[in-house]
Amino acid sequence: MTKLSVNINKVATIRNARGGNVPNVVQVALDCERFGADGITVHPRPDERHIRFKDVHDLKAKIKTEFNIEGYPNQKFVDLVKTIRPTQVTLVPDKPDAITSNAGWDTIEYQQLLSDLVDDFREVGVRTSIFTGTDLKIVEYAAKTGADRIELYTEPYAANYPKDKNTAVAPFVEAALLAQKIGLGINAGHDLSLENLNFLYRNIPWLDEVSIGHALISDALYLGLEKTIVAYKDCLKDI
Template identity: 60%
Template sequence: MTKLSVNINKIATLRNSRGGDVPNVVQFAKDVQRFGAEGVTIHPRPDERHIRYQDARDLKPVVYTEYNIEGNPVKSFLDLVLQVKPTQVTLVPDAEDAITSNAGWDTIKHKDFLVDVIKEFQQNGIRTSIFVDPVLEQIEGAKATGTDRIELYTEGFAHQYSLGNKEAIEPYAACAELANSLGLGINAGHDLSLDNIQFFKENIPGLLEVSIGHALIAESLYLGIENVIQMYLHKLK
């Protein structure tokens, strides 16, 4: 079964919009795990516009499932991850002013940098994953960095699937097959939803984990968070 990791950035965005501590991100992390989520994901950015660095520290004692911290490995992020020591770190090459992640790594161009970062995390017992576009050469490049896993950037698939183009899954499936043959674990995320998650999962061999935040939180406004988590778990079986 593919694990569901709930990205709770949007809960922090809601909290920050009014100040104070409502909703409380630590309590929300406890609740999503109690409702069946098999992981909690956060993506702190340097401007702390949603998840704050202190949130990452506060969450460490309460996340008893998979704890995944995503982000661009700038110095402050490196220091945070090495202090918190989550289950997994997912390296994302997003610019500081990006609204959301919008591209995977060029694993060939940035190989030497990624090798050094990944080695440091692994030496501290932290599993590593690299955010990548569904391009075969980038999967091969990821293997050369020494990473444990890749995370397939799925925005392109999600958009095309919403237009009725199911063939958009093909490059993702091909990359998954290559990753499996190279011994790389496979994660996925970005714009996955209740509408497309089952089709995606059924066509990606060896899919270990999906990280879902924006869609899951939006769907929960209508259907309730506990119910939505159970719906995702059912579709991921």
């Protein structure tokens, strides 16, 4: 079964725009769990423009499903992950001023850095996932770091899906087949939506997890959070 992890960064963005604690990030996470989400994802950035480091501590104390913390591994981030000990850490090569994640790691150039991080997180019992594109050599070197999983960066798939969905998904299937062959678990995320998620799932049914935030929270403005989570979970079925 492919798990749905809901990224709640956008909920924090709305809260931070006004100050105070509305909407309540922790309560939304608990509601996501109650409505069927299999996990909660957060991506704290150095400027705390959405998820704050305090949020991560508050969430750890409350949520019952899998907790995934993603981000660029500066020292503050590494220390946070080692303190919180989430289910999973997803390493993303974001620059501090990045609006959103826009590329995967060059696992060849950053082989030693990533290997050291994987070792550090394994020592405290945290599963590791490395954000990557579909280049097969990059996937191969991701496995050499000792990481448990990769997370395929799916923005190119989402962008090309309306033009030719079969062409769009082909490199992701190839990368996922290689990852499966060399023992990596496979997550996916970025710009996945109700429009394109089921096709990705049907072509890569061995996905371990998808992490979805922007589209899901946007859909919830129209459908409501519960119906939206149910709809996304339905996309992770053979329909």
